[in-house]
Amino acid sequence: MLDDGRYPLTEADLLPLSIGAALLGTGGGGNPYVGMLRSRELLRKGATVDVLPLDALPDDAWVGEVGGIGAPVVGVEKIEQGEECYRAMRAVEDVAGVKMSALICAEIGGANSMEPVITAAQAGLPVLDGDGMGRAFPEVQMTTFFIYGAKAAPAAIADDKGNTVVFRDVVDMYWLERFARDTSVAMGAAAGLAIAPMRADFVRRTAVPGTMTQALGIGRTILDARKRRLSVVDRIIATTGATLFFTGKVTDIRRELTGGFSRGEAQIAGMGDWQGCDGRIAIQNENLVLWVDGVPVIMVPDLIINLDLETGEPITTEVLRYGQRLAVIGLPVHDLMKTPEAMAVVGPQAFGYPDLDFTPLAFGPIGN
Amino acid sequence: MLDDGRYPLTEADLLPLSIGAALLGTGGGGNPYVGMLRSRELLRKGATVDVLPLDALPDDAWVGEVGGIGAPVVGVEKIEQGEECYRAMRAVEDVAGVKMSALICAEIGGANSMEPVITAAQAGLPVLDGDGMGRAFPEVQMTTFFIYGAKAAPAAIADDKGNTVVFRDVVDMYWLERFARDTSVAMGAAAGLAIAPMRADFVRRTAVPGTMTQALGIGRTILDARKRRLSVVDRIIATTGATLFFTGKVTDIRRELTGGFSRGEAQIAGMGDWQGCDGRIAIQNENLVLWVDGVPVIMVPDLIINLDLETGEPITTEVLRYGQRLAVIGLPVHDLMKTPEAMAVVGPQAFGYPDLDFTPLAFGPIGN
Numbered sequence: 001m002l003d004d005g006r007y008p009l010t011e012a013d014l015l016p017l018s019i020g021a022a023l024l025g026t027g028g029g030g031n032p033y034v035g036m037l038r039s040r041e042l043l044r045k046g047a048t049v050d051v052l053p054l055d056a057l058p059d060d061a062w063v064g065e066v067g068g069i070g071a072p073v074v075g076v077e078k079i080e081q082g083e084e085c086y087r088a089m090r091a092v093e094d095v096a097g098v099k100m101s102a103l104i105c106a107e108i109g110g111a112n113s114m115e116p117v118i119t120a121a122q123a124g125l126p127v128l129d130g131d132g133m134g135r136a137f138p139e140v141q142m143t144t145f146f147i148y149g150a151k152a153a154p155a156a157i158a159d160d161k162g163n164t165v166v167f168r169d170v171v172d173m174y175w176l177e178r179f180a181r182d183t184s185v186a187m188g189a190a191a192g193l194a195i196a197p198m199r200a201d202f203v204r205r206t207a208v209p210g211t212m213t214q215a216l217g218i219g220r221t222i223l224d225a226r227k228r229r230l231s232v233v234d235r236i237i238a239t240t241g242a243t244l245f246f247t248g249k250v251t252d253i254r255r256e257l258t259g260g261f262s263r264g265e266a267q268i269a270g271m272g273d274w275q276g277c278d279g280r281i282a283i284q285n286e287n288l289v290l291w292v293d294g295v296p297v298i299m300v301p302d303l304i305i306n307l308d309l310e311t312g313e314p315i316t317t318e319v320l321r322y323g324q325r326l327a328v329i330g331l332p333v334h335d336l337m338k339t340p341e342a343m344a345v346v347g348p349q350a351f352g353y354p355d356l357d358f359t360p361l362a363f364g365p366i367g368n
Numbered sequence: 369m370l371d372d373g374r375y376p377l378t379e380a381d382l383l384p385l386s387i388g389a390a391l392l393g394t395g396g397g398g399n400p401y402v403g404m405l406r407s408r409e410l411l412r413k414g415a416t417v418d419v420l421p422l423d424a425l426p427d428d429a430w431v432g433e434v435g436g437i438g439a440p441v442v443g444v445e446k447i448e449q450g451e452e453c454y455r456a457m458r459a460v461e462d463v464a465g466v467k468m469s470a471l472i473c474a475e476i477g478g479a480n481s482m483e484p485v486i487t488a489a490q491a492g493l494p495v496l497d498g499d500g501m502g503r504a505f506p507e508v509q510m511t512t513f514f515i516y517g518a519k520a521a522p523a524a525i526a527d528d529k530g531n532t533v534v535f536r537d538v539v540d541m542y543w544l545e546r547f548a549r550d551t552s553v554a555m556g557a558a559a560g561l562a563i564a565p566m567r568a569d570f571v572r573r574t575a576v577p578g579t580m581t582q583a584l585g586i587g588r589t590i591l592d593a594r595k596r597r598l599s600v601v602d603r604i605i606a607t608t609g610a611t612l613f614f615t616g617k618v619t620d621i622r623r624e625l626t627g628g629f630s631r632g633e634a635q636i637a638g639m640g641d642w643q644g645c646d647g648r649i650a651i652q653n654e655n656l657v658l659w660v661d662g663v664p665v666i667m668v669p670d671l672i673i674n675l676d677l678e679t680g681e682p683i684t685t686e687v688l689r690y691g692q693r694l695a696v697i698g699l700p701v702h703d704l705m706k707t708p709e710a711m712a713v714v715g716p717q718a719f720g721y722p723d724l725d726f727t728p729l730a731f732g733p734i735g736n
Contacts, residue, residue, distance in 0.1 A: 091536055095463075156536070163543055165551075166534040168459055168524070175531055178554050183533075186550045 005053040006126065009117065011043050016219025021113030023218055023236070023314040024211070026303045028262075028286030029110015029136030030068065031316055038082060039117045047121035051129050051212050052102055057200035062098045064089050064197060065132060065145060067106035067115050069157065069180055070190035084158045084192025085119045091156035091164050092194045104128040104203060106143055106195075108211040109136025109286070110316070115192070127212065134208035134334040135303050138261055138285035140180050140193065141173035142346050144336045148206040151196040152176040159187035189257075208334045222312060232312020233327045243361070245290060245297055246279045246328040247272045247309060253320050261285055266320055268328070271309075279328065281306070283317045288351050290328055299353075301338070301346045302361045303331035332361040373421040374494065377485065379411050384587025389481030391586055391604070391682040392579070394671045396630075396654030397478015397504030398436065399684055406450060407485045415489035419497050419580050420470055425568035430466045432457050432493075432565060433500060433513060435474035435483050437525065437548055438558040452526045452560025453487045459524035459532050460562045472496040472571060474511055474563075476579040477504025477654070478684070483560065495580065502576035502702040503671050506629055506653035508548050508561065509541035510714050512704045516574040519564040520544040527555035557625075576702045590680060600680020601695045611729070613658060613665055614647045614696040615640045615677060621688050629653055634688055636696070639677075647696065649674070651685045656719050658696055667721075669706070669714045670729045671699035700729040 009017070018036035021029070043049070057063070066085040093099060100123070103116040108131040120127045132143030143150070153170040157180055165183050170176045176195075184191040218240060225235040236242055248268035255264035263284050270277035274292070282288040287304035290297050298304045306315040309325035337346060338360055348356035377385070386404035389397070411417070425431070434453040461467060468491070471484040476499040488495045500511030511518070521538040525548055533551050538544045544563075552559040586608060593603035604610055616636035623632035631652050638645035642660070650656040655672035658665050666672045674683040677693035705714060706728055716724035 095534075158537075161539050161543075162537055163535075163539055163547070164537040165547055166463075166536045167531075168534045169526075169530055169532040171529050171531055175529075179531070179533055179551060182550045182554045183547060186546050 004056040006050045006056060009043070009049045009051055011040055013216055014039050014043070016223055017212070017216050018114060018219065019222050019314070020215030020218035021108055021110060022316065023222070023305055024108050024134070024215055024303070025110030025136040025314065025316060026286045026305055027283065027315070027317040027320075028138065029107055029112055029316075032111045032114050035111050035114025035118060039114055039121060042118065042121035047124075049117055049120045050126040052126045054128055054130050054204045054207055054209055057101055059199065059201035061101035061200040062197040063128065063200055063203045064092065064100040064103050064194055065106050065143070066103055066119050066192065066194045067112040068190065069140065069184045069193040082118070083122065084160060085115045085194060086122045086192070087158040087164055088156040088192045088194035089119055089123065091158065091166055092154055092196065095154040095156070095166055095168060096197050098197045100125060100197060101200065102126045102128050104207060105131035105212070107131055107133040107136045108208070108215050109133065112136070113212075113215060128203065128207065129212045130203075130207035130209045131211045132207060134211055134337060135301070136286050137346060140177040140195075144206045144208060144342070145195070145198060145203070146173040147342050147345050150198055150202070150206075153196055155180065155193065155195045157183050157187070157191050157193045159191045163187060206336065208336055225312065233307050233309065233329070236307070236312065237329065240331060242305070242329040242331045244327060245330050246270065246274050246277070246292055246326075248274055248277070248279050248326060250320060250322055250324045250326065253322060255283070255317070255320075262317060264317070268326060271325065281328070284351060285317065287317065289348065289353065289356065290330070296356055298330040298361065299348050299356055299358060300351055301333040301342065301358070303333060305329045305331065330361050372424040374418045374424060377411070377417045377419055379408055381584055382407050382411070384591055385580070385584050386482060386587065387590050387682070388583030388586035389476055389478060390684065391590070391673055392476050392481075392502070392583055392671070393478030393504040393682065393684060394654045394673055395651065395683070395685040396506065397475055397480055400479045400482050403479050403482025403486060407482055407489060410486065410489035415492075417485055417488045418494040420494045422496055422498050422572045422575055422577050425469055427567065427569035429469035429568040430565040431496065431568055431571045432460065432468040432471045432562055433474050433511070434471055434487050434560065434562045435480035436558065437508065437552045437561040450486070451490065452528060453483050453562060454490045454560070455526040455532055456524040456560045456562035457487055457491065459526065459534055460522055460564065463522040463524070463534055463536065464565050466565045468493060468565065469568070470494045470496050472575060473499035473580070475499055475501040475504045476576070476583050477501065480504070481580075481583060496571065496575065497580045498571075498575035498577045499579045500575060502579055502705060503669070504654050505714060508545040508563075512574045512576060512710070513563070513566060513571070514541040515710050515713050518566055518570070518574075521564055523548065523561065523563045525551050525555070525559050525561045527559045531555060574704070576704055593680065601675050601677065601697070604675070604680065605697065608699065610673070610697040610699045612695060613698050614638065614642050614645070614660055614694075616642055616645070616647050616694060618688060618690055618692045618694065621690060623651070623685070630686060632685070636694060639693065649696070652719060653685065655685065657716065657721065657724065658698070664724055666698040666729065667716050667724055667726060668719055669701040669710065669726070671701060673697045673699065698729050
């Protein structure tokens with residue numbers, strides 16, 4: 001470990017990182033398992049990836065944000081070629097005329113926790129300890145970076161076939177989302193996206209800090225509890241500041257793929273302390289709102305996490321199925337995601353719930 | 369006129385050019401009227417545009433192909449900002465690292481006859497006397513340029529809001545069509561597309577030659593016939609080598625906008641020599657097939673042109689309506705569009721008619 005606080009990601013770190021990231025995906029973000037295997041392969045071949053604190057870079061260094069874009073339900077079946085994000089990042093470097101000094105996750109939640117690790121291993125770069133969401137969100141503009149003024153262009157998207165499309169001049173982050181989404185659908189609903197280079201001082205101010213380390217810690221907690229045959233759900237609640245909001249059995253799941261998103265709703269019949277209660281979770285890639293008996297109890301941007309009641313395994317929305325027994329826990333999102341600027345982009349109303357005013361979860365230190 | 373055969377496009381040329389281009393649009397390609405007005409405005413402000421024979425440029429000069437992309441039915445209502453193609457062309461120049469020496473039409477038919485004229489006036493470039501179709505077609509790859517090996521990248525698309533997207537690496541021309549189409553839909557179904565620079569010697573071999581001059585001539589014939597109160601339909605047939613294949617009244621028109629295309633079908637009840645016969649025309653932006661009593665009599669890539677029976681006005685598919693009286697004429701397409709390579713891209717089977725083998729119209733010298 002160098003004295004700037006960096007630490008190397010070891011092969012042994014990858015599994016807990018992917019498990020913690022799956023939990024922070026709040027049901028979405030895609031399954032990080034394949035990305036974990038790919039990262040491991042790269043490390044075994046001799047690549048090294050350091051995790052760098054946000055303050056380790058000089059102000060004027062350039063940081064690249066990369067991630068997969070598409071529908072998680074497609075990502076399960078359609079394996080990436082492996083260099084999508086790398087080629088997108090190189091295209092952005094070419095068009096912008098800069099070289100990246102480090103990479104950062106768009107979202108720590110789900111598969112996109114691993115993408116910058118893969119790209120960093122391929123490019124010989126470090127990754128920063130932080131991300132743009134502190135969780136997963138379905139759309140490109142839903143990062144602290146864009147919320148606080150990151151440039152929408154030049155960005156680039158690449159697919160598994162060798163196609164690279166550059167978003168050279170883009171009016172705003174919503175247009176970037178639109179172009180990137182439609183292009184990712186044309187590419188088969190799975191592609192790698194790199195956004196415009198960001199200065200390190202900007203990233204230091206706007207990233208959700210420490211989330212690589214946080215995901216690693218959560219993953220280690222889960223693996224440790226399994227090894228010691230403790231209740232994973234209990235251990236997560238004890239160590240992360242999460243609260244249990246519902247337990248029950250999935251009685252119905254509706255899911256459709258429209259415009260590159262998995263949208264749907266899950267019905268859950270209460271069990272245990274919630275016997276006789278009706279749970280309902282709205283989904284757009286991630287879990288958006290949990291209602292219990294019609295009352296919204298957790299809502300986006302706070303984190304709604306479904307764990308398998310027995311194993312504590314985080315359940316992503318694409319594998320939710322009839323009969324699953326769930327523990328639904330809530331975690332407060334980082335303060336950077338609770339400002340009026342953030343509410344306009346990731347509040348309940350931005351997700352199509354005009355009648356829901358964001359009522360933040362009042363507890364828990366996670367990420368704050 | 370310089371001794372390389374060039375001639376300047378005058379303000380007086382623009383109306384006949386647009387009228388001839390509308391006829392060569394074979395029902396599609398969008399209405400050239402707005403582009404004609406915009407070209408006129410630019411010429412009145414002092415811009416000059418020369419029409420250059422295909423052999424006027426040195427072999428290694430670069431030629432740019434520009435055109436509007438979107439659904440004609442949208443183009444009628446959504447007026448271009450005016451520099452879409454220009455910005456797309458400049459983006460291609462930047463990415464490719466070359467400067468264009470001249471521009472050429474993707475398609476002489478319809479609105480895209482005027483787009484290179486507008487861009488040429490804005491950029492101070494000449495236009496070449498030729499195009500990539502000798503008519504209009506609905507998709508990007510349906511040009512002689514792509515059929516005979518033009519590169520699919522880098523190409524660029526720009527909209528009226530300031531967005532520019534670069535297709536930097538593209539596997540083939542079908543992927544370019546897919547990306548450009550989807551992006552144009554995201555842009556509101558009206559945008560300007562510039563394809564990769566082509567060498568002048570390649571364009572000389574592959575362009576349909578003389579079609580700017582041909583469109584001008586057709587337009588002048590129509591205007592002259594109107595002025596002299598002659599039958600426009602008769603004069604067109606007398607001067608272009610076209611044949612009359614049907615006259616009748618539109619009894620039904622079905623049209624829908626899907627994936628950026630106007631698709632549909634028109635039913636026509638025969639009149640005059642075709643009294644008692646049933647005509648039917650399939651449409652995908654352009655007229656694709658004319659059946660008379662169930663027998664295909666003209667089929668893509670030959671030109672199927674609907675003229676107003678009384679005025680001789682070319683009728684585009686987006687203004688086709690119940691009760692219109694039509695003269696349906698056929699014109700043979702250029703030989704470059706009849707090779708096996710061309711059939712694979714623009715033959716009846718490429719348009720979804722597996723049972724139609726292309727039977728070319730046997731007459732007429734147009735464009736050949």
